[in-house]
Amino acid sequence: MLLGGLYSLALLLCASEEMAVQQYSAQHDNAALYVLPSGQGRVPNIVILDDQKLSLYPANSSRSLFSHTIADDTLMFDLVDTNADGRPELFTLSPGVLRHFVEGNAQEELFFIEPVLPWKVDQPFLHPLIISYLDAFHAAIPHLDHMRLMNFSGEEVTTFPKVTTGMDPVFSVPIQPNQVGGTSALEFRVDALLSTPIEVPKDLRITSMRDSYETVTPRKLRDSEKLEVDLWPQFPLKVSPESMRMVSYASHGPEHVNTLIRIKQPVPRSVPNVTEAFRYSPARMYPGTIAIAESGLPDFNGDGYFDLVLWSVPLPGYSASKLLNSLQTQRWPLIVSIHLFDPVKGLYGARPEARIKTDIALQYLFTRQSFSPLHNLSFADMNHDGFSDVIFSPTPNSVEVWLYKDGLSKEPEYRNQFKHAVSMIAVPEQDKEYESHSLLMRDGSSIYRLSLSDLD
Amino acid sequence: MIWALCIGVLVSASTPYIEIQLDSLYVGSVNTFNGEVPLNARRVDINNDGFTDLLFPDRVLFQQNGHYVQGEFVQLPNVELSPAVDVFESTVYFRLPKHLRAYRYEEDTWNLVLDVEVEWPESLDTSDSVMARPSVFERFLHDVNSDGVPEVVIPLQDGLHVYGMDADKYIAYPVLDIFPKTKLIPLEDVLPVSNIERGVSYPDQHLVFHCAIEDESVILLTKQSLQDSTVEYVEYRYRLSLVEGRYEATLENEPAIVGPFPAFVQPCRLNPDTQIDFAGGTLDYTSSLALLTPVYSTHVQTMPERGVQLYRTKSFVPHVQFCDVNQDGYSDLMLERTDITHGGLRETLNRFTTQRKFKHHINVHFQESDGRFSKEADVSLEKTIRLDQTPIRLSEMFERYQAGKLVSFTGDFNGDGMNDCVVQTTPDSLSVIYLDSRGDTVESTLIVPIGAHETFHVLDLNGDSFSDLVFQGIAEHEGESTPSTRVLLFQKVGG
Numbered sequence: 001m002l003l004g005g006l007y008s009l010a011l012l013l014c015a016s017e018e019m020a021v022q023q024y025s026a027q028h029d030n031a032a033l034y035v036l037p038s039g040q041g042r043v044p045n046i047v048i049l050d051d052q053k054l055s056l057y058p059a060n061s062s063r064s065l066f067s068h069t070i071a072d073d074t075l076m077f078d079l080v081d082t083n084a085d086g087r088p089e090l091f092t093l094s095p096g097v098l099r100h101f102v103e104g105n106a107q108e109e110l111f112f113i114e115p116v117l118p119w120k121v122d123q124p125f126l127h128p129l130i131i132s133y134l135d136a137f138h139a140a141i142p143h144l145d146h147m148r149l150m151n152f153s154g155e156e157v158t159t160f161p162k163v164t165t166g167m168d169p170v171f172s173v174p175i176q177p178n179q180v181g182g183t184s185a186l187e188f189r190v191d192a193l194l195s196t197p198i199e200v201p202k203d204l205r206i207t208s209m210r211d212s213y214e215t216v217t218p219r220k221l222r223d224s225e226k227l228e229v230d231l232w233p234q235f236p237l238k239v240s241p242e243s244m245r246m247v248s249y250a251s252h253g254p255e256h257v258n259t260l261i262r263i264k265q266p267v268p269r270s271v272p273n274v275t276e277a278f279r280y281s282p283a284r285m286y287p288g289t290i291a292i293a294e295s296g297l298p299d300f301n302g303d304g305y306f307d308l309v310l311w312s313v314p315l316p317g318y319s320a321s322k323l324l325n326s327l328q329t330q331r332w333p334l335i336v337s338i339h340l341f342d343p344v345k346g347l348y349g350a351r352p353e354a355r356i357k358t359d360i361a362l363q364y365l366f367t368r369q370s371f372s373p374l375h376n377l378s379f380a381d382m383n384h385d386g387f388s389d390v391i392f393s394p395t396p397n398s399v400e401v402w403l404y405k406d407g408l409s410k411e412p413e414y415r416n417q418f419k420h421a422v423s424m425i426a427v428p429e430q431d432k433e434y435e436s437h438s439l440l441m442r443d444g445s446s447i448y449r450l451s452l453s454d455l456d
Numbered sequence: 457m458i459w460a461l462c463i464g465v466l467v468s469a470s471t472p473y474i475e476i477q478l479d480s481l482y483v484g485s486v487n488t489f490n491g492e493v494p495l496n497a498r499r500v501d502i503n504n505d506g507f508t509d510l511l512f513p514d515r516v517l518f519q520q521n522g523h524y525v526q527g528e529f530v531q532l533p534n535v536e537l538s539p540a541v542d543v544f545e546s547t548v549y550f551r552l553p554k555h556l557r558a559y560r561y562e563e564d565t566w567n568l569v570l571d572v573e574v575e576w577p578e579s580l581d582t583s584d585s586v587m588a589r590p591s592v593f594e595r596f597l598h599d600v601n602s603d604g605v606p607e608v609v610i611p612l613q614d615g616l617h618v619y620g621m622d623a624d625k626y627i628a629y630p631v632l633d634i635f636p637k638t639k640l641i642p643l644e645d646v647l648p649v650s651n652i653e654r655g656v657s658y659p660d661q662h663l664v665f666h667c668a669i670e671d672e673s674v675i676l677l678t679k680q681s682l683q684d685s686t687v688e689y690v691e692y693r694y695r696l697s698l699v700e701g702r703y704e705a706t707l708e709n710e711p712a713i714v715g716p717f718p719a720f721v722q723p724c725r726l727n728p729d730t731q732i733d734f735a736g737g738t739l740d741y742t743s744s745l746a747l748l749t750p751v752y753s754t755h756v757q758t759m760p761e762r763g764v765q766l767y768r769t770k771s772f773v774p775h776v777q778f779c780d781v782n783q784d785g786y787s788d789l790m791l792e793r794t795d796i797t798h799g800g801l802r803e804t805l806n807r808f809t810t811q812r813k814f815k816h817h818i819n820v821h822f823q824e825s826d827g828r829f830s831k832e833a834d835v836s837l838e839k840t841i842r843l844d845q846t847p848i849r850l851s852e853m854f855e856r857y858q859a860g861k862l863v864s865f866t867g868d869f870n871g872d873g874m875n876d877c878v879v880q881t882t883p884d885s886l887s888v889i890y891l892d893s894r895g896d897t898v899e900s901t902l903i904v905p906i907g908a909h910e911t912f913h914v915l916d917l918n919g920d921s922f923s924d925l926v927f928q929g930i931a932e933h934e935g936e937s938t939p940s941t942r943v944l945l946f947q948k949v950g951g
Binding site for chain 1 (some may be wrong): 487489490492493494594595597598609611612613615635637638639640641642643653655656657658659660661662663664665666667668669670671675679680681722723724732741765801802804805850
């Protein structure tokens with residue numbers, strides 16, 4: 001079923017392999033997709049690595065800016081605009097050479113690397129290889145225990161040594177009882193992520209970090225109530241990053257179908273006889289389990305406060321005929337409720353401001369104690385009004401978009417079913433008045449872009 | 457709760473076990489390939505009296521008359537120095553900053569039998585300035601050259617560090633650079649960046665492998681992902697030999713590539729031959745009309761030339777996939793089957809919404825000497841399980857059922873050489889079903905009570921060849937950090 005309406009769905013491109021989709025980078029099998037922010041006021045770029053073919057697309061077009069075939073021993077690549085023509089160029093690093101791709105499919109070997117780098121990779125990945133240093137672009141090449149900054153002629157400009165901490169974290173995990181060896185064997189497993197701290201001047205360090213929120217599984221949420229409130233999961237109350245007010249939440253036992261909310265706020269220094277820096281509001285209980293989207297929190301009315309979204313699954317009292325119907329359709333009802341923050345009262349409204357009544361895949365019902373049933377959840381603004389909307393996949397291969405306009409409609413504004421399980425991300429459209437979004441959706445090996453059509 | 461009152465030993469003339477409280481004991485998750493469970497204690501005869509004692513990182517509990525008294529711990533020496541602790545035969549070793557010490561417990565006292573200065577690797581966390589932490593178990597002792605004196609073996613990023621006894625001193629041999637190459641992987645939170653926000657960053661590295669050192673032989677297994685989401689293993693076998701005062705690692709033969717396998721398959725040992733076996737399982741739900749039809753698939757390769765054998769059964773996650781039920785040295789295939797989704801749609805719906813009882817089947821296929829599993833089940837059991845609530849309520853007990861925690865076939869409670877089966881048949885009781893040496897059930901079934909929030913584990917705690925039951929509860933009162941643990945020590949009837 002397709003509820004098209006105001007939305008246009010365009011097939012952006014097809015890759016030869018299935019690919020995963022995430023906000024910034026994603027890799028799967030032979031294919032990877034990246035969404036590159038390209039600066040203020042400009043449309044982000046989409047990068048597809050499909051086996052050894054690397055293509056760059058503006059997010060609003062299905063015509064590629066370029067498409068290059070990279071060497072099969074490529075470790076890493078970078079896309080950076082070094083000639084200020086507004087189009088990023090491709091650089092690739094192989095164990096023995098740094099390459100620069102220029103117009104057409106031409107490439108030049110910038111310089112050879114000695115000693116040859118000892119690593120391998122499962123798949124080449126995007127990494128900042130090229131940086132600006134002393135008003136010129138340089139290549140930052142990782143070696144075993146240091147990084148070398150080279151100019152494009154292959155001359156070493158400076159070296160950043162590895163920081164020696166003197167102690168490494170625990171490296172191996174003993175296995176006992178043994179799984180592979182006999183009873184007298186000494187057995188261990190190593191599965192270590194090794195970070196290499198490098199002494200880099202402050203102005204050359206990376207400062208931009210991904211702004212994501214940790215999603216908490218329902219299982220962890222159930223355990224949180226037993227913890228001290230300081231250890232409850234939390235999110236900031238206000239959109240403004242400098243706000244210190246936090247919303248702490250936990251699932252309320254024994255049924256764990258309600259959520260406890262406590263708001264943590266700093267105590268003014270002027271309050272006499274108070275020593276603690278923060279205070280928590282009394283716990284308030286809201287029906288449902290909190291829904292947190294990794295990509296960001298919702299503000300449905302644009303008041304600068306993040307609002308509360310809860311999901312619940314009606315179980316008791318569900319009639320036998322409806323149960324049978326659910327089994328036949330493999331769907332189960334789900335209610336999503338939205339509670340707006342009331343800044344005057346300093347709490348979330350007790351009654352939901354809006355509700356979504358939908359059906360989710362039955363399999364989500366049975367895994368809801370481990371995974372949220374709201375798959376692909378996002379609160380991106382899809383209609384350029386500056387306010388959050390609700391997007392999720394009620395079944396593995398479907399997508400629904402519910403626009404929040406002083407409330408929610410009874411039906412989603414957009415609904416579509418795809419052939420395969422869908423994964424998706426919201427991509428900012430930075431040329432709009434508000435930072436609105438389109439959706440990039442992966443259906444098997446195809447990437448679609450869903451955006452509000454010009455009819456709006 | 458009544459169990460909490462059972463401090464001390466409860467013995468009944470009619471029960472084949474004695475019950476003790478042992479709150480210091482913690483049992484981890486069962487290994488699906490052999491049915492063994494990890495403990496926070498080592499089972500070893502510390503005082504050489506012929507009985508298995510329980511060695512904790514800071515104290516020891518001696519076995520007395522076939523059981524343990526939890527108030528009678530004997531403290532280990534050097535605990536205040538936060539050592540890493542390991543044990544070789546009956547000798548307890550303490551790896552301390554710049555020292556290795558060893559003690560034996562003789563005539564009710566700890567006797568220092570070794571105290572040598574050792575220069576540990578710089579990257580090892582043994583600095584004197586490290587904040588005090590509790591002493592911990594580590595595995596660092598292994599008798600590489602079978603001379604009765606253990607070497608100290610420490611894997612670190614740069615390779616395998618080996619220390620050996622030489623003229624009353626432990627000396628460091630050159631590091632053995634045998635570990636596989638690291639892979640570069642992208643930094644998680646930094647990509648990508650615009651022209652303005654660029655900075656220098658070193659990519660992360662990932663090192664993953666499995667290692668087993670048996671005498672002088674080192675088996676290294678690395679896993680690599682293939683493009684179709686499968687994996688293959690590369691097996692390296694090195695032989696360690698002492699040449700001119702230094703250990704050398706010689707590759708015994710060309711690295712062997714094994715696979716491809718599904719990504720969940722792991723290396724394991726399922727029979728006494730020298731080859732590494734590979735096995736694993738996965739739970740899927742069928743998309744048939746019936747509600748929630750779980751299908752568990754077990755993949756196993758015991759002989760490379762025969763390839764992977766696949767077994768499917770209508771089951772949630774089983775307690776274990778393999779276990780040596782008939783104790784012949786060959787691990788047997790365990791296939792459980794649930795009747796919870798048996799029948800048509802209406803029956804399933806009815807069962808899920810209104811019924812608590814359903815049947816559960818356990819089938820054991822013995823492994824033969826050629827690595828095959830018998831086609832027909834050699835042992836078949838059927839038991840009715842009564843949940844605390846209907847399945848649709850997704851209660852804790854149903855969750856435990858789905859996680860394979862209501863059934864165990866890993867213990868032999870009467871010491872007859874054939875494992876017996878334990879099933880939590882009701883919310884408050886376990887049934888111990890005894891099997892005879894042919895795998896047939898004997899008539900008597902033992903009923904053992906279990907608390908509402910307890911989980912049970914099966915292991916031979918006191919080393920008497922009779923498996924025991926460990927019940928682990930949760931902290932009952934706010935502020936309690938230690939869960940209660942009680943143990944039923946099975947013994948020879950009348951013994």
